[in-house]
Amino acid sequence: xxxxxxxxxxxxxxxxxxxxxxxxxxxxxxxxxxxxxxxxxxxxxxxxxxxxxxxxxxxxxxxxxxxxxxxxxxxxxxxxxxxxxxxxxxxxxxxxxxxxxxxxxxxxxxxxxxxxxxxxxxxxxxxxxxxxxxxxxxxxxxxxxxxxxxxxxxxxxxxxxxxxxxxxxxxxxxxxxxxxxxxxxxxxxxxxxxxxxxxxxxxxxxxxxxxxxxxxxxxxxxxxxxxxxxxxxxxxxxxxxxxxxxxxxxxxxxxxxxxxxxxxxxx
Numbered sequence: 102x103x104x105x106x107x108x109x110x111x112x113x114x115x116x117x118x119x120x121x122x123x124x125x126x127x128x129x130x131x132x133x134x135x136x137x138x139x140x141x142x143x144x145x146x147x148x149x150x151x152x153x154x155x156x157x158x159x160x161x162x163x164x165x166x167x168x169x170x171x172x173x174x175x176x177x178x179x180x181x182x183x184x185x186x187x188x189x190x191x192x193x194x195x196x197x198x199x200x201x202x203x204x205x206x207x208x209x210x211x212x213x214x215x216x217x218x219x220x221x222x223x224x225x226x227x228x229x230x231x232x233x234x235x236x237x238x239x240x241x242x243x244x245x246x247x248x249x250x251x252x253x254x255x256x257x258x259x260x261x262x263x264x265x266x267x268x269x270x271x272x273x274x275x276x277x278x279x280x281x282x283x284x285x286x287x288x289x290x291x292x293x294x295x296x297x298x299x300x301x302x303x304x305x306x307x308x309x310x311x312x313x314x315x316x317x318x319x320x321x322x323x324x325x326x327x328x329x330x331x332x333x334x335x336x337x338x339x340x341x342x343x344x345x346x347x348x349x350x351x352x353x354x355x356x357x358x359x360x361x362x363x364x365x366x367x368x
Contacts (some may be wrong), residue, residue, distance in 0.1 A: 103271040135331040135347050142149075142176035143215040146248035152219065170279035174216055175356040178349035179276055181363060182211040182342050186260040197344045198332065207260035210363060211342070212253045214276055218358075220245045221275040222255055234261075234272070247276070267368040277358035289360040328350040330361065 150168035182297045186207045200311050202208065212220060222235040235245050247253045255322040261270075283290070348361040 104146070116243065132282060135329050135351065136174045136333055138349050138351060139178040139215050139347050142174065142178065143249045144174075145169040147217040147278070147280070149217055149219065150280055169310065170281065170283050170357065173278070173355035175353050175355050176215070176349055177218075177276070177278075177353065177356050177359050178215050178347060179274065179359060179361065180213040180345050180347050181274070181319070182345055184209045185364075186255065195342050196345065197334075198346055198363070200365070202263050202365060203261055204265060204367070206218060206367075207262045208365065209257075210255045210258050210272075212247060212255060212274070213249075213251065214247045215249055216278060217246070217248045218276045218278045219280055220247050220253060220255065221277075223261065223275070225271060263365075263367045268366075270365045270367065272363045272365075274363055275359060275360045279357045282358050290345050304346045327354075328359065328361070 109206050148171070150170050181198075182195050183198040183200070185196055185202075186209050187193070193209075210222075214220075221233070223296065223358075224232050224234055231258055234240070235243055237243075243256050243258065244253065261268075327350050328348065330346065330348050331352050332344060333341070334344055336343045336345070346363075348359065350356050350359055
């Protein structure tokens with residue numbers, strides 16, 4: 102179970118089902134060069150089109166009014182590190198993502214991408230339904246745009262606190278260069294944040310289902326043979342933290358999005 106906290110105060114309780122352990126597992130296929138692919142594909146930041154703020158059907162805007170998304174690229178990738186956080190930000194600690202955390206500890210995730218894109222983080226509640234963690238009204242103002250060479254801490258002004266029962270917290274992290282990939286998810290998060298009517302309606306149920314549907318569609322990208330995951334225990338340069346996990350599309354075929362799972366074990 103996770104609590105989303107500001108430094109020193111709880112904001113919202115998030116219950117996530119205990120799931121299987123897949124984080125940073127070794128791929129049975131050779132993965133030499135994953136880190137090299139990540140850095141070779143790195144480029145200067147792109148100008149990203151804005152995410153549509155008003156709820157509207159995706160892709161209905163006239164082409165002349167809709168900014169073009171940056172092109173898909175080969176070897177799109179993410180790098181992440183697990184960070185322990187406490188009341189003193191200067192004392193945050195990078196830890197092995199396979200470390201077992203304990204009740205009361207609070208963590209965040211440091212992300213780096215090799216191309217510009219939008220970052221979305223979603224978890225599963227104990228009910229099995231998806232719960233958006235970024236963006237979300239409970240953590241207003243948290244950035245979800247990332248550029249090459251930039252470390253994005255998720256969350257940057259909050260943290261996820263470990264509480265009972267023990268298990269494995271599973272987060273879906275999604276990076277996309279095209280905001281249209283996430284219009285459905287983005288609008289569903291906005292609808293779910295609105296006060297519910299006094300009586301349940303089909304529209305409210307549909308809004309919750311649409312979040313699940315959007316996450317399920319995107320999460321199917323995880324596990325594809327083109328996605329490789331490798332944990333690098335030893336840093337190769339001052340810019341690389343130890344125990345970094347690289348998630349890279351090793352195919353030469355260009356892609357505009359990548360999805361991975363980050364699992365945090367605790368007891």
